[in-house]
Amino acid sequence: MSEENTTESLFDAPPMAEQERMVEAILFASATPMTRRQIEARLPHGCDVSEALAHVKRRYEGRGVQLMRAGEGYAFRTSADLGFLMQKESVETRKLSRAAIETLAIIAYHQPTTRSEIEEIRGVSVSSGTIDMLLELEWIKLGRRRMTPGRPVTFIVTQHFLDHFGMESAKDLPGVKELRDAGLLDNRPAPGAIPGVLPDADRGDVPDPEDDQEDMFE
Template identity: 35%
Template sequence: MTMTGSRPAKPRSGTGPDAGDERLYDRELADLPPELRWREWILRVEAVIFASAEPVSRETLARVVGRGCSLDLLIDDLQEELRGRPYELVAVAGGWQHRTRTRFADTIRASAAPTRGAAPALSEFEATVLMAVGYFQPITRGELSKIFSREVSRDTIAALRGAGLLASGPRSPTPGAPYTYVTTKHFLSAFGLQSLRDLPDIEALEDAGLLSRQAMRAEALSIETESD
């Protein structure tokens, strides 16, 4: 098992609202031998990630371990421990989250058990609109309608917002200053993406008949021209 040393905890003289918590909660665990200290940090991190409904950020995890703890090494050890389990620890949406391994997807569906954190059920059109926002955000409803050569209704946008996948972006600099839309952190989490760079290639979506690359390029050029 990988271990890292830790420095003895230093008393803090601050008088802020967290000063009492700092004294009460022992992050450093300086009284434990290194191996037991490392084991306790692993358990703490796993407990926080397990309890959270959303991906847990590095900053959040740093609150429960010592200053000398390498979170990267600790996550590596935790992922190794879970190698034989039906779930794994994955980096998603800027943090870490427990996810069931892909090979158990059919088993979970067959059980009909309610699950948490799954991608919401979307119509095919809602899914393609969401993907277009992912590529061209911030983007207005009118610009989305041009891409699909059909109106993207307010109801479609409302459904995606209600699912927590879209949020309002900055006002467009175009006449009328319409609202723009952007994807959310929940969008990344729901679809297992670490960042927008993990979106599938547009060419693959075109081959699948889901999006028109020509229409998207034309709309992207139009958006850039209007911005200039």
């Protein structure tokens, strides 16, 4: 074999079956979802990440775990029909207050939203403790500052929040009709209901901000 051919073989991408195994190993060992770019950075030069991911996804179809999209990344997740087996492990022992639930719902459906906007919708002030608890749970995070006087920070839900409730993006949040069909909302507003917590039923345009936080503290 010539020196030229030997050099080329050293940089040839491994067979697809081996690429599939490599991607599987990378995702299995990662504690958080990984993007295509992150996976590609760990693979030998010339690997086809998209094709390898497709192979892994097909291999796990119908299994106890499946390869799923998680935001911009990929991760192994328990199959939806087996979620009941994880019930004990997934129970949140920290009970959220009514104020925290209302605040979280407003942020999810109106993000990015400021503290004053949350207070306007709820009709009462929001305590720092409520915001701090949601930040500590990593269900919300700071978004871009508003280009308004004082440049107030905004709040948005996190990928951790979406993962917890089995959603790929905020666009997967149920609409008013879905909540009513599930018996979670009455057909008529309940006394004392919070106006504006949910978008209009026909809008179907729940915001899904992918805000960078690079200018958060400018």
